[in-house]
Amino acid sequence: MSLTKAERTIILSMWDKISTQADAIGTEALERLFTSYPQTKTYFPHFDLRPGSVHLRVHGAKVVAALGDAVKSIDNVAGALTKLSELHAYILRVDPVNFKLLSHCLLVTVASHFPADFTADAHTAWDKFLSIVSCVLTEKYR
Amino acid sequence: MVHLTAEEKSLVSGLWGKVKVDEVGGEALGRLLVVYPWTQRFFDSFGDLSSPNAIMSNPKVKAHGKKVLNSFSDGLKNLDNLKGTFAKLSELHCDQLHVDPENFKLLGNVLVCVLARHFGKEFTPQVQGAFQKVVTGVANALAHKYH
Numbered sequence: 113m114s115l116t117k118a119e120r121t122i123i124l125s126m127w128d129k130i131s132t133q134a135d136a137i138g139t140e141a142l143e144r145l146f147t148s149y150p151q152t153k154t155y156f157p158h159f160d161l162r163p164g165s166v167h168l169r170v171h172g173a174k175v176v177a178a179l180g181d182a183v184k185s186i187d188n189v190a191g192a193l194t195k196l197s198e199l200h201a202y203i204l205r206v207d208p209v210n211f212k213l214l215s216h217c218l219l220v221t222v223a224s225h226f227p228a229d230f231t232a233d234a235h236t237a238w239d240k241f242l243s244i245v246s247c248v249l250t251e252k253y254r
Numbered sequence: 255m256v257h258l259t260a261e262e263k264s265l266v267s268g269l270w271g272k273v274k275v276d277e278v279g280g281e282a283l284g285r286l287l288v289v290y291p292w293t294q295r296f297f298d299s300f301g302d303l304s305s306p307n308a309i310m311s312n313p314k315v316k317a318h319g320k321k322v323l324n325s326f327s328d329g330l331k332n333l334d335n336l337k338g339t340f341a342k343l344s345e346l347h348c349d350q351l352h353v354d355p356e357n358f359k360l361l362g363n364v365l366v367c368v369l370a371r372h373f374g375k376e377f378t379p380q381v382q383g384a385f386q387k388v389v390t391g392v393a394n395a396l397a398h399k400y401h
Contacts, residue, residue: 140379143379144379144382144383147379147380147382147383148379148382148383148386149386163379216363216366216367217382219367220366220367220370220377220382221370223367223368223370223371224370224371224373224374224375224377225374227371227372227374230367230371231306232284232285232288232289232306232309232310233288233306235285235288235289235367236288236289236306239289
């Protein structure tokens with residue numbers, strides 16, 4: 113699965129807007145993940161996961177920064193995320209099912225912040241893009 | 255069985271009271287067909303599904319979306335007995351419509367995205383959490399009679 117030219121354009125132009133609120137969006141997506149899917153908290157026993165915590169803000173910012181790297185190299189997401197892919201495969205070993213859950217929460221966050229931009233086309237583009245990122249992050253698992 | 259706390263039930267009914275069920279239904283079904291195009295396999299008789307614009311403005315899609323969401327609305331009034339409420343529809347989806355239950359999960363999550371889009375900040379993580387439980391419960395109820 114790969115992005116069409118039109119989908120790439122949508123992602124790039126929406127990213128301009130998203131990046132102005134990057135940290136807040138990352139933090140909110142994580143909050144949504146932990147609220148809707150409490151089992152995902154098992155990967156963060158060492159974090160303070162209360163809303164507004166420093167841990168959540170720092171980690172949310174990290175997640176969105178990585179997405180930003182992927183967007184900047186949208187034609188070569190695998191190349192941009194090699195190190196992260198290795199990290200997830202060998203150190204973090206997050207079960208692959210969880211990437212779908214976080215992707216969904218990112219979509220919900222973007223939809224709630226950018227209702228006018230989140231057209232059906234944009235919904236498709238983002239769903240595909242996040243699937244591609246998820247694939248890259250799990251491709252070295254075995 | 256779906257287990258919502260009293261607060262979650264109140265969050266769900268609070269938001270649902272403001273939902274324009276007809277519009278949201280059409281938008282959710284339309285987005286399902288656009289974002290996950292393989293779901294179009296069930297709708298050969300719906301006419302023009304050739305592009306996102308065609309799908310989102312297709313009158314049959316809107317009408318069917320409305321039907322689906324009104325049914326979902328009934329479920330919301332019977333959160334303590336979703337399996338009973340959706341028993342007949344479950345048989346229908348298995349025996350007549352031959353719909354893979356995976357599609358119920360897809361539609362549930364698309365509906366959550368649509369609600370987020372319509373309600374913005376009001377669709378807080380807590381409201382989302384409550385709705386995720388509901389859509390999972392409805393999806394499970396619709397799959398319950400499959401054999």
